[in-house]
Amino acid sequence: MQVFTDLAEVPDDFGPSVVTIGNFDGVHRGHQAVLGRLVRLARADSRAAVAVTFDPHPALVHRPESAPELITGLADRLELLARTGLDAVLVVRYSLEFAEQSPEEFVTRYLTGALGARSVVVGHDVRFGRANAGTLATMVDLGGRHGFEVVAVDDVGECAPQDDGAGDRWSSSAARALIAEGDVAQAADVLGRPHRVRGVVVHGDARGRELGFPTANLGGIDGMVPADGVYAGWLRRPGLADREPDHPDVVLPAAISIGTNPTFDGVERRVEAYVLDRTDLDLYGEEVVLEMVQHLRPTVRFDGIDALVTQMTDDVVRARAALLS
Template identity: 55%
Template sequence: MDYWEDLGGIPAASGPSVVTIGNFDGVHRGHREVLSTVVKEAKKRGARSVVITFDPHPALVHRPEAAPNQIMGLSDKKKFIEEVGVDALLVLPYTLEFSKLTAEEFVTRYIAEPLKACAVVVGHDVRFGRDNEGDFRRMQELGEQLGFDVIGIDDFGEDRRCSSTWVREALADGEVEAAAEILGRPHRMVGEVIHGAARGRELGFPTANLSPESTGFIPADGVYAGWLIDEANRKWPAAISVGSNPTFEGVPRQVEAHVIDRKDSGVEDFNLYGQRVVVEFVQRLRPMVAYRGIEALVEQITEDVERTREVLLSGQ
């Protein structure tokens, strides 16, 4: 997949293109329905499939104090868009100046002219341009004016429309299994493993602590069964802790993963410090609670590890 960070990266001979626009945070099942339509339509027309998205999310520019936490970082967004088979991704820097473009200016400058769009695929609830003045009908009018077809996509989902908001709600409640249903895959975070207080190691359960700069929506506090994927693309079963660990005072909120059964893996040099790893959340085991004394905590962690093993490895 070609990756363009501004209009200057688009080859002069590029086109024709079938284009879609959106934030695509999470690249959930509904998003993939749109992306798949773009890919199929482009192949049918002998054109290039192109996705336009924005960085940062517009809400972070207009109302940063109320902007939703992002489900995934830009690198994951690129990864999952590419997996659908899209030919090119254009990431436009979103600024206040950019937001002042009228609907016509945006479509002309960023879709019709540089990408030579022959078709635009959007949901019927699409909004674009200054103050969200553009809607589906306006896109159709601009298509007639600028020479491209407009293909509308209905909402995807059964009882409720698939949406990034729905994913965030599920994750905020710790319902990672429900989030996975909407996403079509386990929710994940990506970040560098850093040194922590080493309490887990002292208790006999060393953990990989994710950097505060890690990307991905942090689910509700609690203990989860999941996977850790290292830089060598090795997938390790892990008990994942999210929270401030109320058994100890003064511990900031953090995400840490204890890889289970690693001593039986045959890997001698198991050092994750400094690695950029992926942590996938499969099932929430329990909420985060405080324990009276180290012995009770160790007993509970031992149980968490056993339940993690059952959840992840029982069918293997």
């Protein structure tokens, strides 16, 4: 998948294409359904399948004090978008200046001018251009004047019904609420994959190593950190995967701890992962991805080291059962 971060990077002869626009935070199952349809439309007409997305999220520019926490950072968003079969993504640097474009200026500069759009796939509630003045009707009118068809898609679907028969929309807000509660298993149902965070392994207090459970502490975390607690999950090493995709240490089972280490009167919230049964790994300075599979327990304060080690040993047993059984 090609990634363009500026209009100048788009080849002059790019297109014809089928284009959609959106933030795609989390690239959840609803996004995947819409993007899958776009890719099928593009393949049927031998056109490029393209998504236009924004960085930073528009809410962070217009209302930073109340903007939602993002599920995925840009690196993971692009990786997940690539999995849908897209040929290209244009990442638009969102700013107040960009937001002042009229709906027609946005369409003619980005969609038809740069990307050669012949079809534009949007939701019925699409809004674009200055003050969100552009609507589906606006897009259809612009399509008639600038030579592209508009494909309007229905809402992105429903999650699996609950016991009472009710469903919840596949949406970023639904996934975000579940992650905030630590319900990563249900969040995975919305996302279509385990929730992930990304960061660089940094030096911590070395307490885990002293206790027999050396952990990889993450710094510069990208992605929404779930509620405090202990989780079963996977530690992925994208750099190693690029160099040696078949290496057995590319994906490793882990017990992941999120919290302030209350047993040691900690105040700084940390994310750290113990790779099961491994004390030989040197991950310092390496970027890793943690995928949360199952919440094992909340964070609690223990009355001494022995009680903590006993609990950590049980955490490892439960994580192993959740991941490898």
